[in-house]
Amino acid sequence: MSAVTVRVPAKVNVQLSVGGRRPDGFHDLATVFLAVGLYDHVTAAPADGLRITAAGRDVARVPLDATNLAARAAVALAKRYGVEPDVHLHIDKDIPVAGGMAGGSADAAGALVACDALWGLGAPREELLALCAELGSDVPFSLVGGAALGTGRGEILTPLEVGGEFRWVFAVAEGGLSTPDVYRECDRLRRAGGGSDLAADLAAPGADPALVAALREGSAPALSAALSNDLQAASVSLRPALAGTLAAGLAAGALAALVSGSGPTCAFLAPSEAAATALAAAFPAGAYPALSPAPGATLL
């Protein structure tokens, strides 16, 4: 078979409620993922052995060895089906690296779908979803896209209805933030505030009904009132300049502002296309308009 290309979306967590740290080191979550129209493309071509190349934004920060999440996905799929991981994976990156937008997860989901097609495996959807969950907490959502509630460590998905389009502007920061570092900082802030950071002491978080209704109604004002991110204080604590970025977006006309996932990308909800253009212009260092919801991993 000749080369196949899969398009995969970035995400923003419109709700990110973080429960306590579990004995396995992960945190219980209730998160509402929304896929946004900012995409990486993963192309799988026949090769002898496994080879990774990448092009596009931030490409110098993408590992090109076996630690690349797309490579790990190809190896996991090959092992599951008893085939050799013979593939050249080329990643065209548009999703910011280590930006809290699940770029690596998107590439892993894209690689699974692309290799499945290239190798003619016909893997059932449930099998691909199980492999996604092994690769990372965010990877199942990258496969399905749209909007979904994520529970457990984020890998257990319940699809959510979205009744309209939402317009976002994403302000990209210089350099990334490490997801484990941000969770650790969240724990530290909880303990410093006199509380516990342990799952045994904290109630498991749940979906916010007002936010779920706002998505269903397609109402940007209602969604902007309900946005929440429990990791935001930790991201801002590690990168204090983000407070200024969030304030600048609000001053430039955003309905609401929040850190995307673990950051440091900041997400702004815009009331109109014209407002999104004006907002993006307020961040000359790099801001990207995108619409949501967006479909999950799609074979082109």
Ligand SMILES: C[C@@](CO)(OP(=O)(O)O)[C@H](O)COP(=O)(O)OP(=O)(O)OC[C@H]1O[C@@H](n2ccc(N)nc2=O)[C@H](O)[C@@H]1O
């Ligand atoms: C914070 C979120 C929000 O969607 O994404 P990003 O903003 O980084 O994209 C996710 O929880 C990131 O998911 P993902 O990037 O897939 O993380 P994983 O590879 O599963 O885990 C990396 C590390 O993050 C921490 N982690 C992750 C998920 C979770 N529920 N609790 C955690 O404590 C753990 O330290 C874990 O070792």
Ligand SMILES: Nc1ncnc2c1ncn2[C@@H]1O[C@H](COP(=O)(O)OP(=O)(O)O)[C@@H](O)[C@H]1O
């Ligand atoms: N395909 C990939 N694209 C981007 N980063 C990757 C990839 N594979 C592994 N990584 C590593 O994962 C880290 C987190 O990247 P990413 O998934 O973009 O961020 P986030 O977890 O904030 O959404 C990067 O710093 C990089 O070292």
